[in-house]
Amino acid sequence: MSDLIKNIIRFAVFILLQVYILNKLPALHQFIIPYLYFLFILWLPFAIPPIPLMIIGFLTGITLDSFTNTPGLHAAPCILIAFLRPFVIGILTPKDVNEFNYREPSPRSMGWSQYLIYALILTLFHHTYLIFLEWLSFGSFFRFLIKVISTTAISMLMIIVSELLFARRLRFRTNTA
Amino acid sequence: MRNIFLFIRRYFTFLVFIVLQAVSVWFLFRYNRFYRAKGMGVTNEITGWFNSRYNNVEDFFKMKEENKRILRMNDSLINLLSSNFVKNDSTVRIATDSIPFDTLGHYRRYAWRYAQVIYNTVNAEKNYIQINKGSGQGLKDNMGVFSSDGKLVGKIVNVSANYSMIMSLLHVQNNVDVMIKKSRNAGIITWDAKNSKLLTLTRIPKSDQLVIGDTVVTGNFSLSYPPGFMVGTVAEIVKDNSTNFYILKIKPAVNFSDLQQVMIVENLQYADQAQLLEETKKKVEEVKKPAQ
Numbered sequence: 001m002s003d004l005i006k007n008i009i010r011f012a013v014f015i016l017l018q019v020y021i022l023n024k025l026p027a028l029h030q031f032i033i034p035y036l037y038f039l040f041i042l043w044l045p046f047a048i049p050p051i052p053l054m055i056i057g058f059l060t061g062i063t064l065d066s067f068t069n070t071p072g073l074h075a076a077p078c079i080l081i082a083f084l085r086p087f088v089i090g091i092l093t094p095k096d097v098n099e100f101n102y103r104e105p106s107p108r109s110m111g112w113s114q115y116l117i118y119a120l121i122l123t124l125f126h127h128t129y130l131i132f133l134e135w136l137s138f139g140s141f142f143r144f145l146i147k148v149i150s151t152t153a154i155s156m157l158m159i160i161v162s163e164l165l166f167a168r169r170l171r172f173r174t175n176t177a
Numbered sequence: 178m179r180n181i182f183l184f185i186r187r188y189f190t191f192l193v194f195i196v197l198q199a200v201s202v203w204f205l206f207r208y209n210r211f212y213r214a215k216g217m218g219v220t221n222e223i224t225g226w227f228n229s230r231y232n233n234v235e236d237f238f239k240m241k242e243e244n245k246r247i248l249r250m251n252d253s254l255i256n257l258l259s260s261n262f263v264k265n266d267s268t269v270r271i272a273t274d275s276i277p278f279d280t281l282g283h284y285r286r287y288a289w290r291y292a293q294v295i296y297n298t299v300n301a302e303k304n305y306i307q308i309n310k311g312s313g314q315g316l317k318d319n320m321g322v323f324s325s326d327g328k329l330v331g332k333i334v335n336v337s338a339n340y341s342m343i344m345s346l347l348h349v350q351n352n353v354d355v356m357i358k359k360s361r362n363a364g365i366i367t368w369d370a371k372n373s374k375l376l377t378l379t380r381i382p383k384s385d386q387l388v389i390g391d392t393v394v395t396g397n398f399s400l401s402y403p404p405g406f407m408v409g410t411v412a413e414i415v416k417d418n419s420t421n422f423y424i425l426k427i428k429p430a431v432n433f434s435d436l437q438q439v440m441i442v443e444n445l446q447y448a449d450q451a452q453l454l455e456e457t458k459k460k461v462e463e464v465k466k467p468a469q
Contacts, residue, residue, distance in 0.1 A: 016227075019227075023300065024297075024298060025300065026299070026300070026434055030370070030371050030372060033301070050190045051189070054190075054194055054197055055197075058197050058200075058201065061201065062201070062204075066220035066221075066223070066224050067224050067227075067228075068305075069305045069307075070205070071201075071205060072200075072201035072203070072208065073205055075200075075201035075204070076198055076201040076202055076205065079197045079198055079201065080198070083194045133202075133205060134302060137349075138302055138349045138370065
């Protein structure tokens with residue numbers, strides 16, 4: 001399956017999962033909101049250049065926003081993590097795009113510890129910015145801090161679980177590919 | 178000039194980032210202020226299509242609960258039929274039908290429609306409900322929304338051709354005029370986004386003798402809701418030491434997480450009342466100005 005079709009299917013699955021399952025879960029606690037849709041941006045191939053990456057991020061965010069009726073609220077953090085992603089990958093695994101053995105960031109291509117740091121940094125940026133935008137219109141600072149920590153924790157948990165459950169079978173890149 | 182181009186080329190990625198951020202933040206604040214942005218009507222149509230597909234599946238699991246509510250409502254209505262009473266008052270006959278007014282001078286003030294909920298959340302700070310009727314079916318902004326058993330849900334804040342968005346009581350910007358049924362004192366209901374099972378009611382004076390379980394109903398002064406419909410019951414009473422008012426926690430009568438069918442009420446005199454309010458403000462302010 002080509003990367004394009006695979007990612008289009010992934011996009012639909014992540015958005016539908018977020019809108020119809022995670023957003024509809026009865027709230028466990030006021031501070032815990034499960035977010036997973038941004039994993040789509042974390043899973044995009046290494047080879048995408050920065051500007052198309054940000055545009056994909058914007059489209060992901062604005063699609064979710066049109067379901068939750070909050071235009072811009074999720075789009076802005078998605079653009080931020082799409083912008084930061086190349087830098088974070090560059091710091092954690094300083095390689096050229098062509099040197100990676102696999103096409104996408106995953107525990108297998110980056111190693112578990114580096115992949116988790118990569119996911120944690122971007123999750124933290126995404127949630128901090130998202131909850132900051134919510135906080136501008138409503139809430140207190142204490143609430144903001146607690147919410148960032150608890151939503152990041154629950155998102156990291158879900159990322160780890162989805163990596164373990166749905167181990168992506170990535171093709172090893174050869175010179176012919 | 179050359180340096181400017183070099184600068185732009187060098188920081189092009191960052192500039193695109195800034196532009197995209199500006200666009201989305203602009204969307205966000207514009208929408209928050211006016212409740213709607215251009216183009217949201219179109220996306221509303223698209224998300225509405227997905228939501229109604231999803232709703233077909235969801236109905237299968239929740240219709241039983243809904244049927245029970247409707248049965249209870251029917252039960253209470255059937256008891257009001259005039260055929261239940263043997264002795265009719267023969268001197269005055271009140272006819273109420275869908276014509277705006279009859280010859281006896283009874284104006285119809287509220288008209289009811291039904292709609293189906295197709296998307297609904299309770300765990301955000303700003304919860305919206307999407308329903309499958311819109312401006313094509315005669316819905317407009319600011320119409321009140323009640324559950325199928327006549328309990329307050331919220332009001333319409335945005336309509337597209339076939340779908341509408343409702344701001345539910347679980348929305349931090351909601352402000353509903355209500356009253357305590359027993360004492361008929363008016364207050365304002367808000368939500369602090371902390372617990373989806375508790376709303377906050379303020380402005381009820383401490384002179385009221387309240388107990389836990391007292392009923393709260395919609396108020397007399399709202400343009401969107403007819404008076405006297407159930408909103409919830411008092412769950413917690415706190416005396417605010419700094420003012421002369423209670424801070425009450427209200428348990429909403431509606432279970433927001435399993436809404437399926439809703440009733441939409443239109444105030445037929447809404448435009449009239451809103452216009453009067455507007456003109457009064459204008460008139461009073463115009464009179465004031467020369468005096469100052």
